[in-house]
Amino acid sequence: MNILILGADGYLGWPTALFFEQRGHNVYLVDDCSKRELELELGVSPIAPIVDFSDRGWLLTNDHPYHIDLASDGAYDILVSILAGREIDTVIHYAEQPSAPYSMRSRNACIATQQRNIIGTLNLMFAVRHVNPDIHIIKLGTMGEYGTPNIDIEEGWLDVEHNGRKDRVLYPKKPGSFYHLSKVADSNNLEFATRCWGLRVTDLNQGIVYGTSTGESKLGTDCGTSFHYDETFGTVLNRFIVQSLLKQYLSVYGVGGQTRGFLDIRDTLRCVEIAANIKAEPGEFRVRNQFTSQWSVNGLASLVTTSIGGKIYHHDNPRVEEEEHYYNAKNDSFLLDGLDPYPLNSVQVANMATNIEPYLDNVNLEWLKPRTLWRQ
Ligand code: USQ
Numbered sequence: 001m002n003i004l005i006l007g008a009d010g011y012l013g014w015p016t017a018l019f020f021e022q023r024g025h026n027v028y029l030v031d032d033c034s035k036r037e038l039e040l041e042l043g044v045s046p047i048a049p050i051v052d053f054s055d056r057g058w059l060l061t062n063d064h065p066y067h068i069d070l071a072s073d074g075a076y077d078i079l080v081s082i083l084a085g086r087e088i089d090t091v092i093h094y095a096e097q098p099s100a101p102y103s104m105r106s107r108n109a110c111i112a113t114q115q116r117n118i119i120g121t122l123n124l125m126f127a128v129r130h131v132n133p134d135i136h137i138i139k140l141g142t143m144g145e146y147g148t149p150n151i152d153i154e155e156g157w158l159d160v161e162h163n164g165r166k167d168r169v170l171y172p173k174k175p176g177s178f179y180h181l182s183k184v185a186d187s188n189n190l191e192f193a194t195r196c197w198g199l200r201v202t203d204l205n206q207g208i209v210y211g212t213s214t215g216e217s218k219l220g221t222d223c224g225t226s227f228h229y230d231e232t233f234g235t236v237l238n239r240f241i242v243q244s245l246l247k248q249y250l251s252v253y254g255v256g257g258q259t260r261g262f263l264d265i266r267d268t269l270r271c272v273e274i275a276a277n278i279k280a281e282p283g284e285f286r287v288r289n290q291f292t293s294q295w296s297v298n299g300l301a302s303l304v305t306t307s308i309g310g311k312i313y314h315h316d317n318p319r320v321e322e323e324e325h326y327y328n329a330k331n332d333s334f335l336l337d338g339l340d341p342y343p344l345n346s347v348q349v350a351n352m353a354t355n356i357e358p359y360l361d362n363v364n365l366e367w368l369k370p371r372t373l374w375r376q
Contacts, residue, residue: 001025001276002087006070006124007094009033009053012140012209012268015225016092018216019269020276021060028086029057029065031095034116035233038102044233044367046226047242047359059222070095070120079127083135090276091128093139095120096182100144100319101232101372103179110178117182118189125193136200136279137190138272143207143261143291143329145184147174148322153329156203156287171287176321177374191285200280204271207261207291210237210344212355214266225265227356230367237262237300241352243368244310245360251370254317256298257324261291261331264342274337288333292341307346308353320374 003020007013008029021027033053039045057065068078082088096117097103103113121139128135146153149172158171170191173184186203193199217224228234229242240250263271271290280286295303301312317323335341342348 001090002028003276004028004030004082004086004088004091005094006030006091007096008065009056010035010094010098011226011228012265013094014056015214015217015265016094016269016272017056017060018219018223019214019273022216022219023273026086027060028082028088029060030068030070030082031065032067032069034069034097038097039233042230042232044228044230044364046228047356047362048224048227050224050226051222055222070123071116075120075123076127079123080130083127083131088135090136090138091124092272092276093121093124093137096140097179099232100177100179103177103182104372104374113179114182114185117179118185121186122189125190125199128199129193129197133197133199134282136202136276138202138204138275139186139190141187141203141205141287142180142183143205143289144177144180145173145175145187145205146171146329147176148259148325148327149174150326153289155289155330155333156205156285176319194280194283194285198283200282200284202275202280202286202288204275204288204290206268207263208235208237209263209265209268210235210352211265212352214269229363231370231372236297237304239368240301240304241308241349241356242360242363244304244308245353245357246363246365247310248365248368249311249313250301250304251368252297252301252312252314253319253370254314255323256301256314257296258321259294259296259325259327261289261293261329262295262344263290263292264344264348267292267339267341270339271334274334274339278337289329289331290334291329291331292339293344294327294329295344303344303346304349307349315370318370318373
């Protein structure tokens, strides 16, 4: 395949690029390094340094990586020329502002998040329609689009019966941040494009990713991915492991019954590979729920304390979210297509801790504190 990876500098984008390149595909990299700019704005950084995006590009493709802000005015024309010139058949789209807390910081941060995410996706849709509607768009959505409904979460679609009539509708969304709302807008726009223009779209509603390394990140010193533990970009399990290793309290927000879908970063790559190999049909909006196990925040905290030690502290919850709720999300799609997930257990937690330990001197304890208040 000729694969265009949008957001190729990110936590998931860079490992994805290496993964597909190692399997013989031609990969082309796009990023605008805006995540690095946000890190500078907030004064945070990954636990270990990572190489520049331009070096990553040369390392992989012997070609220049494309530095494009997908939400900018010029992005459409550049995308058109890359899609056509490189005969791209698959686009993997990660290029979005990924942090819920960032999107809740201020009016500016909310608008910047929604502008970047929604307009970037629109530019991609229009470019694919113009060049070749047969190009498969694989879009990284999020399980957080669904929220925590009091009914089972299906994979994207819901069969409903109302006043004696039946229909199949997009699953109702109840997202919990302006970031998650941007992903809902993406899903709606993409679904409409499949109906209207016959595009092929796979929307991956991914859960919370944990992990420090993939098979490919061990190929060389430049192949590692970013690992965040700060309150804006660090996800909950990654943060708990750093806190535990530093003998800090694990920061459970509120009661801790918040339950989510989780997956190992290595399973992200295998899911994206399955999605790429089994294309959505023309006009199909295929939704796959991309997580491998469900955990409550309390359950994760206990897993970490029993695996590597530490104590738990229940902070006043900075977010607005249900802290005790029903949660039962389907994830059959990838399992039926052959995914054999890595389990999340104390061995896995201990492995992650071993990978993180050499960098603990770099940790800034201030960045661990929850600061962004949803209600402020
Ligand atoms: N939480 C804590 N303590 C912490 C950090 C988080 O209790 O120190 C709780 C939060 O309140 C929340 C849960 O853990 O209930 C998950 O928070 P998170 O920061 O790990 O994940 P979230 O903000 O939901 O966002 C992350 C990624 C995002 C992705 C999403 C998948 O940053 O890009 O879309 O996970 S999902 O949650 O399924 O929507």
